[in-house]
Amino acid sequence: MTVLVCADLDRTLIYSTAAFALDGPDETMPRLLCVEFYQGAPLSYMTEASARTLEALSTAAAFVPTTTRTPEQYRRVQLLEKPAEYAVTANGGHLLVNGVDDPEWAASVRTRVADGSAPLAEIREHLVRTGGDFVLKRRDASGLFAYTVVDRASLPSGWVDDLTGWCAERGWRTSLQGRKVYCLPACLTKAAAAAEVAHRTGASTTLAAGDSLLDIELLEAADLSIRPAHGELHDTGWTSPSTTVTTARGILAGQEIADWLLEHA
Structure with missing residues (x-):
């Protein structure tokens, strides 16, 4: 077994x-x-x-x-x-x-990601547009998802929640782990x-x-x-x-x- x-x-x-x-x-x-x-x-x-x-x-x-x-x-x-x-x-x-x-x-x-969620480029553009001084780095991972490294002390209240809602409408989800905010296709x-x-x-x-x-x-x-x-x-x-x-x-x-x-x- x-x-x-x-x-x-x-x-x-x-x-x-x-x-x-x-x-x-x-x-x-x-x-x-x-x-x-x-x-x-x-x-x-x-x-x-x-x-x-x-x-x-x-x-x-x-x-x-x-x-x-x-x-x-x-x-x-x-x-x-x-x-x-x-x-x-x-x-x-x-x-x-x-x-x-x-x-x-x-x-x-x-193939599954392309069929079930918005393109990574759209997510990347949104992260650039809505980010501020609290964003220390932006990265793509394997051409599949994006994450940002943030200064937790200066992270605006509600920013992650707003990002989560925006991503959900496009078949993506978020996760905050330490200093990293991940955006990934839900599938x-x-x-x-x-x-x-x-x-x-x-x-x-x-x-x-x-x-x-x-x-x-x-x-x-x-x-x-x-x-x-x-x-x-x-x-x-x-x-x-x-x-x-x-x-x-x-x-x-x-x-x-x-x-x-x-x-x-």
Whole structure:
């Protein structure tokens, strides 16, 4: 019996220093492992205990990193000694098989997105037109969706809500994660890619983990799921009958999630 485990990365399994949420004295701090470098500097971490647990999990189940990161951003992360056979990137827009993009899956996603939502150029133009000094960067991701990096302290009240409403009328949705505001086609989901992996692996059971609004379909589609006691889903109070919530926050929640996934796999 194959168990499929689909887990989000950022603020679910791996954490930047800004997201650690470690408030105890130094002697109680866990030992940390850097799993991502960017431009020569350390960027993302997990606890050493989490790293050991994920190695065991990758043996016990079909472990699939499932992220909104682009393939290029995902490849910077070194979670396992031997990379996972499957990885879902770009929020389901790309399916990597042994590190290589599956072109047929990517093409099918682009067809679905083109048929079900307004073009990316229209979203990009709106972000430029409505943005202000609070916008630090604007980026496109894999030609599929857009995101902006914002200064949260100066983000105008109601701007994200207004953007959400405008996007919804055009078949898009938004997600605010840390300093990033994502705009994605509503039909671009991690759950669809996870279902494809389940079909290919013959998985009979699916476990999932995630922290943002973009993970809802994935968590709901799984037989059992877990989310951390922080992030977008926690802030909105989202839950479901099959979803567990961690007791810890921050990077220790990541360790709790890894332990939970291994136990249930």
